[in-house]
Amino acid sequence: MLNAKEIQEIIRQGYPFILIDRITELKFGESVTALKNVSMGESCFLGHFPDDPIFPGVLIIEGMAQAGGFLFYKEGKKQTGVIAAVDKVKFLKEVVPGDTIYYKGIFLQKIGNFAKVSFTAEVENKIVAKGEISYSFAE
Amino acid sequence: MSVLTKKDEITADVKKLIIERLNLSIEPDSIVTDAPLFLGSEEAVGKKGLGLDSVDALELVVGLNNKFDVVITDENMEIFENVDKIVAFVLDNHQN
Numbered sequence: 001m002l003n004a005k006e007i008q009e010i011i012r013q014g015y016p017f018i019l020i021d022r023i024t025e026l027k028f029g030e031s032v033t034a035l036k037n038v039s040m041g042e043s044c045f046l047g048h049f050p051d052d053p054i055f056p057g058v059l060i061i062e063g064m065a066q067a068g069g070f071l072f073y074k075e076g077k078k079q080t081g082v083i084a085a086v087d088k089v090k091f092l093k094e095v096v097p098g099d100t101i102y103y104k105g106i107f108l109q110k111i112g113n114f115a116k117v118s119f120t121a122e123v124e125n126k127i128v129a130k131g132e133i134s135y136s137f138a139e
Numbered sequence: 140m141s142v143l144t145k146k147d148e149i150t151a152d153v154k155k156l157i158i159e160r161l162n163l164s165i166e167p168d169s170i171v172t173d174a175p176l177f178l179g180s181e182e183a184v185g186k187k188g189l190g191l192d193s194v195d196a197l198e199l200v201v202g203l204n205n206k207f208d209v210v211i212t213d214e215n216m217e218i219f220e221n222v223d224k225i226v227a228f229v230l231d232n233h234q235n
Contacts, residue, residue, distance in 0.1 A: 085194045109204065112213055114197040134194055 001026055002070075011066060012079050016043060019063040020103065026070055032105045034067035040097035055095035060121050060129050061086060067103035068117040068133055081135035084114060089131030099123045113137045150226045152206065157222070160202040161195050172222040191219075199225075207233040 002010070002023035011018060025033040038055050045053040069079045095101060101121050108116040114136055121129040154167040157176075175188040177196070196219050200211045203225070209232045211218065218228040 085198075087198075109197060109201045111197050111200045111211065112193065112216065114193060116197055116201055134197055136194075 010073050010079060011069065013066065017062075018066070019059055020066050023067070023070055024102075029071055030107055032067055032070050032103075034063070034070070034103045034105075036063050036101045036103065038095055038097055038099045038101060042097075045097065053097050055097075055099070055101075057089075057091045057129065060091070060095065060101070061089060061131065061133070063101065064103050064105065064117075064119040064121060064129075064131065065133050065135075068105040068119065068135070071105060071107050071117060072115060072135070072137070081115070081137050083133060084136035085134035087132040087134070089129065091129045093123070093126060093128040095121075095123060095128055101128070108132070146226060146230060149207075149229050150222065153203075153222055153225050153229065156202050156206055157189070157199065160198050161191070163189070165189075170222060172226070174221060176219055176221055203229065209233050 004018075004021050007020060007023065008014075008018060013019075020034040020036050022035050023032065024035055025031070040053060042055075044056055044059060048054060048056050065083050069081055072081060073079045101123055104120050104122065105117045106119075108118050110116075114134055116132060116134045118132050119130060120127050150172060151167065154170050154172075157163065157170065158165060158167060170189065177188070177191045177193075196216070199219065203209055203211060207229045209229055211228075215228065218224045
């Protein structure tokens with residue numbers, strides 16, 4: 001639905017911090033699915049861990065946050081949100097090179113300049129992580 | 140059921156919801172129902188408020204919606220001034 005190049009035009013992050021490769025499903029203000037292909041070539045595996053490549057949980061959180069940002073962006077404009085809170089995050093299974101992560105976000109609530117989204121991260125239809133992220137938007 | 144009982148019941152539920160949703164380590168009885176919940180207002184100083192922040196408000200919006208099926212919008216954000224106002228809003232708007 002949105003490829004890597006189109007994502008780059010909308011997202012504020014740049015290389016090497018764009019952590020989603022494709023938006024596969026998007027209903028504005030309702031739900032979003034983004035995918036991320038995890039490759040052995042990623043620089044994080046130099047240190048996490050030198051003999052045991054595991055995709056870092058914090059990058060999974062960032063991937064969720066980037067996917068969720070697409071629920072709110074206005075066409076033709078860059079995204080504006082930043083993370084305000086991260087809740088109830090669990091990492092249920094290790095993610096390793098070769099995995100494709102599907103970040104699935106469901107909009108929960110918006111009030112004032114804040115919005116909250118619930119997420120799962122799935123690899124081969126199994127949930128590897130889940131949590132909730134609150135966004136703050138510049139006025 | 141009398142109006143008073145219903146109000147007491149919802150007050151207890153709202154206090155419980157605030158504590159659970161925000162992971163506070165306090166007893167429900169220690170929440171003063173007319174004390175300002177949030178930081179930022181000058182009246183909040185020295186009045187036994189909980190010192191909540193704007194992210195907590197969002198969490199409470201989600202919690203109140205789940206528990207009482209009430210929709211809180213930007214227009215009625217003033218209900219977060221204190222517990223009494225939240226309870227009054229729930230009494231006026233919930234569907235049970």
